[in-house]
Amino acid sequence: xxxxxxxxxxxxxxxxxxxxxxxxxxxxxxxxxxxxxxxxxxxxxxxxxxxxxxxxxxxxxxxxxxxxxxxxxxxxxxxxxxxxxxxxxxxxxxxxxxxxxxxxxxxxxxxxxxxxxxxxxxxxxxxxxxxxxxxxxxxxxxxxxxxxxxxxxxxxxxxxxxxxxxxxxxxxxxxxxxxxxxxxxxxxxxxxxxxxxxxxxxxxxxxxxxxxxxxxxxxxxxxxxxxxxxxxxxxxxx
Numbered sequence: 001x002x003x004x005x006x007x008x009x010x011x012x013x014x015x016x017x018x019x020x021x022x023x024x025x026x027x028x029x030x031x032x033x034x035x036x037x038x039x040x041x042x043x044x045x046x047x048x049x050x051x052x053x054x055x056x057x058x059x060x061x062x063x064x065x066x067x068x069x070x071x072x073x074x075x076x077x078x079x080x081x082x083x084x085x086x087x088x089x090x091x092x093x094x095x096x097x098x099x100x101x102x103x104x105x106x107x108x109x110x111x112x113x114x115x116x117x118x119x120x121x122x123x124x125x126x127x128x129x130x131x132x133x134x135x136x137x138x139x140x141x142x143x144x145x146x147x148x149x150x151x152x153x154x155x156x157x158x159x160x161x162x163x164x165x166x167x168x169x170x171x172x173x174x175x176x177x178x179x180x181x182x183x184x185x186x187x188x189x190x191x192x193x194x195x196x197x198x199x200x201x202x203x204x205x206x207x208x209x210x211x212x213x214x215x216x217x218x219x220x221x222x223x224x225x226x227x228x229x230x231x232x233x234x235x236x237x238x
Contacts, residue, residue: 049091050099052209055123057106057116057144059137062129063164066195068105071205076196094206101205120151125158125208132163132192133171138178145186158211159188162204167194 056064065086066077072088086105091098106119120126128144130137141161148157161183163174176192183190189207193200 050097050213051102052099052212053102053104053122053124054127054205054208055104055106055119055125056127056129057119057148058127058129058162059131059134059140060107062131062134062137063195064127064129065105067127067129067162067164067193067201067204068103070195070198070201071101072103076198092206094209099209101209103205116147117151120148125160125212127160127162127204127208128186128188129162129164130174131165132174132179133165133168135173138163138174138182141182142186145188156215158208158215159186160204160208160211161186161188161190163190163192165194165196166192166199167197 056068058064068086068088069075069077072090088103088105090101090103092101093099104119104123106116126144126148128141130141132138145159148159149155161179163176163179165171179190179192189211191200191204191207193204195201
């Protein structure tokens, strides 16, 4: 007589006194073990995935939300709706390594300066976004950079300068060369993007992750972040 295997019967496996009532063979256990393996294995990997916290900063209307939603939800938001704070998560693979990006889309308006300090404290890497069609948004980028350095108080914060809306060629007000020059001055990476046409969107976020990874590896190797000093970093133009 062969009984139905239940998890509670595991205590009886190998007990000769109970063989007549509850027989558990390798074959009867296999479906249960297989189900556990298939359910548990992905969760094991998910738990081991590295999390990267990215913060998108810049003036209102430069396309921070559009870039974030294009990355995380794969569509373009045409209508501008001022954001106070929105957080998105996306599982991606960068350089053959799976990871989770937590992207914080922030308000660009001046009245949220105090809140911005908290956003900066929580972030590991930052995208400083301006619109190539608006010189005023470009001119205010350094304020955001200065706020990051003041709050973090280290000299090696992963930054990416992003000139968004590069699809609007006829409306360009900030030349690419000016973006290069600012990136060199700020000692950070630089790229031009279009949330509308999905140009360089992933690349801009992924490069920040690569910089964070390199920094983490340096910390594991014993290289500590030091207080701010007048120190130049390598500028990567994408």
